[in-house]
Amino acid sequence: MASPLLWTLFLISIIFFLKSHAEQEDTPITRFQQYLRFRTDHPNPNYTAAVSFLINQAQSINLSTRTIEFVPGKPVLLLTWLGSNPKLPSLLFNSHLDSVPAEADKWIHPPFSAHRTDDGRIYARGAQDDKCIGVQYLESIKNLKSRGFSPLRTVHISYVPEEEIGGFDGMEKFAVSSEFAELNVGFVVDEGQASPGDEYRVFYGDRTPWELVIRAEGIPGHGAKLYDDGAMENLMKSVELISRFRETQFDFVKAGKAANSEVISVNPVYLKAGTASNTGFVMNMQPSEAEAGYDLRLPPMADPYALKKRIAEEWAPSIRNMTYTIKEKGKLRDHLGRVIMTSTDDSNPWWSIFKKAVEATGGKLAKPEILLSSTDARYIRSLGIQVLGFSPMINTPVLVHDHNEFLKDTVFMKGIEVYESVISALCSFDGVYDQVI
């Protein structure tokens, strides 16, 4: 009789054999793992291999493919499933090809190995943000096709580069291109975020970042002297006023009256002042210039004109020798002056269809949210086109941009089913929705 040790070794080798065999299989999970292994992380994303992988996948299910390079080396990949009535506005499902970097030594499994643990966790940078949806779109169409489903409206899938660094060479250029206009897009689904609970999260708007720099000038003077209109004193008055505004906004959140993403956040990010010396700063001199930088985030319904007035009159008034610059990293109103957000009530048929389609899979949607930061969706919403941010991940900790980002295989597979329902419902909508764009 073999010794217990030999038996153990025998069993271990069988497990290893089965495991490596499973990895070689061609399943939705292994295809997801393959896509996760492409190094599309910043600062040097390599899009070529990832794009040819996706093209192969798309061709295997007879989707037409097109690659557009608005900037050399930064491809936008467009897949199309033609509807039986291509005159109707189409649907677009978007994801980004790139991911943020990963500090490999802080991960329990290497971030680009897409290791799958025994309990089904797939560890990889991009597992949640947002390579999951990129593969789920394809897998769900594959399943719909295998069931003989054919769409009424044309369905497009786009894979765009550079989202994680602002989308300037990706979606920003694509959204205003003639190629995009020709798609005649009526409704868009873009990435969302994981939900630790059992309700799917859905996003109807982004916050718009503003970079604010306020500068004060004043008469320099001896450190010992008390006098009015010094640069530091002028700046500090503004810093106090801004902090008070910040508190009033934060109070709404603390009182439970608003979500973090529903108020204007204003956070100091740097202070610059002082007269340099060889050992640090000259301590007996009050400087003639002082500067502070702020990160502001405005929810869609914020009034940008009122905030600008506040900045000009209170935070950096010329009567206190102050100047300012605002770098607006997006728009708060579209070309018709409308608030840039997607309506999530039954007046919007796209919303109702989307909601019912998720519910048809046994899922429930949480109260729609505004995203704390911003995604590529803002470029499409500012065209007047409706966009919902949605990544079907429930019972999953939010690990976007974090170490040890993972997604469970069962959650990934359920997501495919959810998209089957969502895509088939949306592309079967034969009603007219008069949207002015």
Ligand SMILES: [Zn+2]
């Ligand atoms: Zn993302």
